[in-house]
Amino acid sequence: MSEVRPSIFYIDLLRFIAAIAVVVIHVLGPFRFLYGDISDSDWLAAMGYNSISRWAVPVFMMISGALLISDHKPFDCQRYLTRRLGKVVIPFVAWTLIYAFVGGFEGYSWSEAATVKLLLESTNEPVWYHLWFFYDFIPLYFVIPLLALVLYQMRSEHVKLLLSAWGLLTLMHLLKVETPLRQNIVLYSGYLVLGWYLFNRDNRPELKYWVVAGVVCLLLNAFGSAYLSFTDGKYRAFFMGYKSLNTVLIAGMLFVLAQCYAERIQGRLRDVVSIVSRYSLGIYLVHPLLLIPVRKLENGVYDFFGSNWLAIPLISLLVLIVALLVTMILAKLPFARRLVP
Template structure:
């Protein structure tokens, strides 16, 4: 039987930060498309916070790589499918139906027929915007068992070469250069390797990864504003999850959490470790909390005066409410499986 996943505190920190960043991305989501509709300073606040948080999804994948690729015991298919794959697939399917119901009946002329249409289209379009992640994440579970023995046979130097090749591939993808390797399963699998490597090794040139991440953040902040002015609309050129700048920022966040998390006071550690248990549930559930905020259009943001204040405060409110809702579901045996 496979050994239990190793518990490391900095992984808890990463889970909490990534979940918080995802909530922020979705809180500010409607504001990104309001270029030339709201004052420039209000729009820039939203876009720059967006630029600062795009590492969240890659870090979730890196966490999976850090935990699952360290497995060295014999592989047992039944155990892996029931304890790993099914625990993600079943909640994903259930929440897809839940959000299809919400989407189908939230329209003015909502009906069960609308729900069925949304479900029928789910093969190519998620029933709610945040569920796209599982379309790319679930296939990685079928890659991981093959990566584990590969890692232990390649050797340290070949693994570094593989990572360098993946870095180059993310740059190629960012520059939109055509190659057969520009497919999600390859690009996201690289994050698995990257997370495992940073968890198991302290990079020789760690400071260069940190400096690279900081420069990538600056490029995101300035580039997003500049590219949008060129297009006269919101530009996501610097926001891709499969681009070199995002790789560098995600790597920097991972390294910094690994290095400094243990310095947090023990009281904070207990709270973070507790909240981290519900991070996936928070990810799955938080768009429901966001529905009334989005229904108010821009009004709710105006309550706080400026988006620099509104987005962080709304993010914290939605995160806290999502945590308590997730905890409530987890406490009831009938619904516990919805928030693994």
């Protein structure tokens, strides 16, 4: 979800898998909290898919760091604010208005008061659940030029030290160790630096270490979350945080794997990856609208497939395809194309 530029296919692949993961997370969303209210199999399906998908937003942030910090054009504040930041702020404001209007519907009638209430509260809370991303992502656009200025003055060993300190901070966040540095803008800025660092080096010599660390963390997410939930008798998301060390290692692993192996993807699949990547921001913004009827008819839609192990990926695929088509249509309309840049 960053500015369009000449395609780098492994970046396209990362956007592609991250867009899929975001849709999956939102499709399974309600079921995470139904421990004990639905069958263990259906709950484990939701929890399992959730546990292996939590890297999606961090990967989007790493992509932004990789591309925007690596931009070597002379910094022009006006151009940066209007063209780069504007491409994120305009869709955010527009979709906040759209979702506030949608949120105003109570049954089959629309309440002006409900919409106004959502808009008034939007200074602190998103009007729709997925828009939280912009509350943390937009401030990073003010950090990126400063990071670029600093990082290019640093030696590689200093950057490694910076990333090590950030990694320790994400571990402290996971363990809930109190420190004033546990701020979203600090923790998410680390993903920008990590993305830039991995983007500008050959990571093949360290690939095996990333894979071992990432796979171990994926297993910890899945089995650790299940164990804690069964032990406490309710859904536990201790390992699921976007700003925790295990998520950092999983996101780093996927970035390096894509960097090393993306070029093996050829033919029609490569075209599909590129198309979904191009419209990934639009898919992110549009797909919750499609989930409204799915959630209204929750039991019927999911039960149709017999099991959440099938329902979640198949509904996710259908929602992704329809969101892609809607986004492609909006992108062709002069009055709407800025909503899905």
